[in-house]
Amino acid sequence: MNDPAAGDSQTPASVGAPSERQASLERDLRGAAGRGELVAHFQPQVDLSSRDVVGAEALCRWNHPTLGLIPPERFIAMAERSDVIHEVGEFMLAAGCDFLTETTRNGYTLDVSVNVSPSQLASPLVLEYLLEQIESRGLDPSRLTLEITESLEIMDIELVSDLLHVVRDLGVGISIDDFGTGHTSEEQVNALPVTEIKIDRSIVQDTSADAKRQFRHAMSLAKKHRLRSVAEGVELSEQMSYTQNLGCDRAQGYLFGEGVPLAEFINNLTARPPADRSR
Ligand code: C2E
Ligand code: CA
Ligand code: CA
Secondary structure, eight states: OOOOOTSSSSSSSSSSOHHHHHHHHHHTTTTTTTTTTTEEEEEEEEEETTTTTEEEEEEEEEETTTTTEEEEEHHHHHHSSHHHHHHHHHHHHHHHHHHHHHHHTTTTEEEEEEEEEEHHHTTTTHHHHHHHHHHTTTTOOOGGEEEEEEOOHHHHHHHHHHHHHHHTTOOEEEEEEETTSSHHHHHHHHHSSEEEEEEEEEHOOOOOOHHHHHHHHHHHHHTTTTOOOEEEEOHHHHHHHHHHHHHEEESSSSOOOOOOOOHHHHHHHHOOGGGGGGO
């Protein structure tokens, strides 16, 4: 497969040793949001009882001027190692707010989830930015959820706890992403003002007895703490029925659609006939 970030085209970011390529890519990422190279895609989330689209997750894409579209797995970790993550993070928070503004303007009441990195949460900038966006646009904060990664270590949990409590006091939701993959799931649910768990696709897609046990455990935790549950990576209708039978509230995955730009997302909402919901 063609690997844009490690590619072989004649561009500064693609020649030289891997470390040089990485450094070059890192330089390119600085200011990418301001130059219009970052794009937010929105992937639908469906309510499992009504089959209606009830929200979306905002996913970041980088349209590199010479390397083309670069997926987040190639640049988020890199951005996290420097302060560039704040540029990416603010761009995506603004994109999430654009989603709320535009879908509301088109007559829909939907939720949006935005991924935030642990390093973003180490700074109060994210909070200031969030507050300013919500207030200046007159948004309903309960429509916005921040997804924090399950890979947070215990030490990080303590570091981000105060900030997340302030975020929650604003009315914004907090979701634990990739739930079930790490070893701090329960600690996070206990220590942080969590409103949602997002069960990782490795659990949703695995039919082994062990994965099923993990899924049931996650669902009982969600029930106990009254958290919304979202199953991610739902690709097959059997996976949809299975997650629904386990009592999951929402699902996200290729069965319902992949991430698309905002205009296309809104077009899809209008074009989707009610009969389609019986899938
Ligand atoms: P994630 O938050 O777990 O996002 C879900 C990923 O799974 C997305 O990949 C999505 O396209 C993919 N996916 C969705 N449905 C399915 C499915 O049915 N099957 C399979 N196999 N995959 C599915 P994507 O967009 O490449 O994002 C990868 C990761 O990059 C994200 O994982 C998230 O950790 C990170 N990321 C993306 N956008 C941002 C962002 O704005 N900020 C931060 N901090 N991280 C981001
Ligand atoms: Ca996520
Ligand atoms: Ca995830």
